[in-house]
Amino acid sequence: MEHYDQARYGPAGEDTNEPLLSEKDQTTVEVDSSLPDDLTRDEVELPSPEEPELARHYVRLSQQNYGVDSGPYPLGSCTMKYNPRFTEEAAALPDAAVHPDRSEDSLQGTLELLGDLQDYLGRIGGMDAVTLQPPAGAAGEFTGILVAEAYHEANDEGHRDEVIVPDAAHGTNFASAALGGYDVVEIPSGDDGRVDLEALEAALGENTAALMLTNPNTLGLFERDIETIAEMVHDAGGLLYYDGANLNALLGRARPGDMGFDIMHFNVHKTFATPHGGGGPGAGPVGVTDELADFLPDPHVREGDAGDYELYTPEHSVGKVHGFQGNWPVLVKAFAYIDRLGDDGLADASAKAVLNANYLAEQLDYEIPLGPFHHEFVASAGDQDAADVAKRMLDYGVHPPTTKWPELVDEALMTEPTEVETKDNLDDLADAFNAVAAEDDETLESAPNRTTARRIDQTTAARNPRLSWHDLE
C-alpha cells in the first residue's frame, strides 16, 4: 500500500526542516518610536525576506503539518472534524470585530447573537441558563466547579469537600476539581467499562459536592444507568456534572439535562466548529439548571422587556472567569454552525458520527474489547506498543488515534473518525490500521520514516518547552 503523498510531506526521509526567518538574512532597522527611551532600542536586527520568499516559507511550513484540512484526524475524544469555511467567514465579517467596551446600546447585534447562542446551547443541552464566558472545556469545568461550590455554600452545605471522578475520566476533570479546592475521589470503572454503581454508592456521602461524568464515556460507551446514577447523587445531596466533550454523539437526539445533569460544559470547538489543537483557541460555555443560574459568571446577557439586550450580574455570581463575554470569534463560529445546521442538521451530524465510528471499527483487525459504542471506540494494539502504532500510521499518510488512554484497555487506540469522513476515507483509514497491525516491532519502532520530523523527544518537548526563538540562538 502506497499512501505516502510527497506533495503533502516533502521528499521522503530527507531533512526538510525549514530554517527560521531569523536564521536567514537580517537587516538592521532603525527604531523611530514615541515610546519612552528606556523602553525602546535604537536599532533592531529583523529578517528581511522579499514577499515571495515569505509566502513560500509559510507555505512550506504548512505543508509539513497535518490537519483536518489534510485528511482524516481520528484523535479520540478530541473530535477533530473539518471546520466549514462559512463559520470563518462569519467570524471575519467587519461587523463581527467590535470593541467589547462599547456601550450596550451600540452592541445590540453582538449581544443578540450571544443571547441567541445561550438559548441554542440551553436547548441542545437541556439546560435553563448558559454562560458563554469560559474559554475552553477545562475552563468550563473549573467554572462549573466554582458554581457548585457557591451553590453548596449558599445552602449551608459548605462542608461538602469531595468531588467524585471515574478513573476513565479526562485528566482535566481531576485537575478542575482539585483547582476548585476539592478532594478528588476516584472510583474504578466496572468490567463493562461503565460506572460501577457499588463503587459509586461507597464513594457518595455527606461530603459529596458533585460527581463529574461524560456520557457516552471516554470508551464511547453510553452510561445506561444514568438515571439511577443521577438519583443516587441527588439523594446524597450532590450535583451531577456533565463533561460535554462527547456531546457530538448525542447532538439533537438526547440531552444531558433530561438525564438528570445539573451542570455541563460544551466544548464548542469540538462539537460545533473551530480549528483546535495545541491548547486553543476554543470556548467552554457552561449550562446549568434554574436553581444554579444565579451563580453564573458576571456579566451575563439577557433580553430586556423592551426587546433590547443587556448585560447583568447574576445575583450570587462567582465573578469573572474571562474578559468580557468570552472568546468572541469562537462563539460566532459556534453560532453560525448551529444556526446553519438547524435541528435536523445537528441530529444528522451525530447519526453520521456514530455510523462512521461503527463502520470503521467493523473493519479493524485490532480487537475492540468493549461495546456497543457510539461516536468513538477504543481498540487494543494487543502485543504492539500503541505509541509505536501511532508513529507508524504517520508513514501511511494518516493521523493516528489517541493512544494509551483510557487505561482500562491495554495499549489503547482511542479512535473517533467524526461525521465528516467519506466511506472511501474510512476504508483508507482501516487499510492503514490493518497494514500496521500486520507489521513487526522492528518496523514499528523505527517509524516514522516518511515525515519531516522523525521521533521527537516528546517528554523533553513537554517538560522543557522552548517558547522563544531566543532559546535557539
Ligand SMILES: *Cc1c(COP(=O)(O)O)cnc(C)c1O
Ligand atoms: C477535550 C476534553 C476535555 C477538555 O476540554 P478542552 O476544551 O480541551 O479544555 C475534557 N474532557 C474530555 C473528555 C475531553 O475530551
